[in-house]
Amino acid sequence: MTIRHDGGSAARPAADPGVAGQVLAVGTAEAGLALRSRGRTEVTVQEVTLAPGAATGWHYHRGPLIVVVRSGTLTRLLADGTRRTAAAGTAFVEPAGRRRVHLGRNLGAEPVELLVTYLLPAGSPLSRPAAGPGRPEGGAPDSDPLWR
Known part of the structure; x- marks a missing residue:
């Protein structure tokens, strides 16, 4: 076994035989990543699966996430009405x-599987429910496939 220390294709000699690693997910953020947290920060990693047609509901987070x-x-539908899609192999x-506030939905025929790293103020819940922007109950027209 070899462990890649530099992120490149060259591998250094293996660590002790009792050291093992498993890559859980790889995604590429085309525009790079910018993160910032303040104070005591809890780091939580969670696998999230959305079945076909499932939605997260409107919510927000008290710290940034890497997905x-x-x-x-x-x-995803964002607070300003922007829609964003993220396919397998991408990160954001x-x-x-x-x-x-934002809402995520699986509009496809196969499950969406995410690996989410939360960087939250210590003691914060992973997410907080919220009303959708401009919609007191978070509702939407039936003609919008993001909401069906």
């Missing part, structure tokens, strides 16, 4: 804050 899409395509940062 790697392992399979499927995640469609979900920014923090109440003004960054």
Whole structure:
């Protein structure tokens, strides 16, 4: 076994035989990643699966998240009405804050599998429910496939 220390294709000699690693997910953020946290920060890694047609509901996070899409395509609706899609093999940062409410939905026929790394103020819940922007109950027209 070899462990890659430099992120490149060259591997250094193996560590002790009792050291093992397993890559859980790989995603590429085409525009790079920018993260910031303040104070005591809890780091939590969670596998999240959205079945076909499932949605997260409107929510926000108190700290940034790094999301790697392992399979499927995640469609997100952001607070400003922007729609973003993230396909398998991609990564993105979900920014923090109440003004960054968002909803994720699986509009595809296969499950969406995510590996999410949360960087949250210590003791914070992973997410907080929120009303959708401009919709007191978070509702939406039936004609919008993101909401069906």
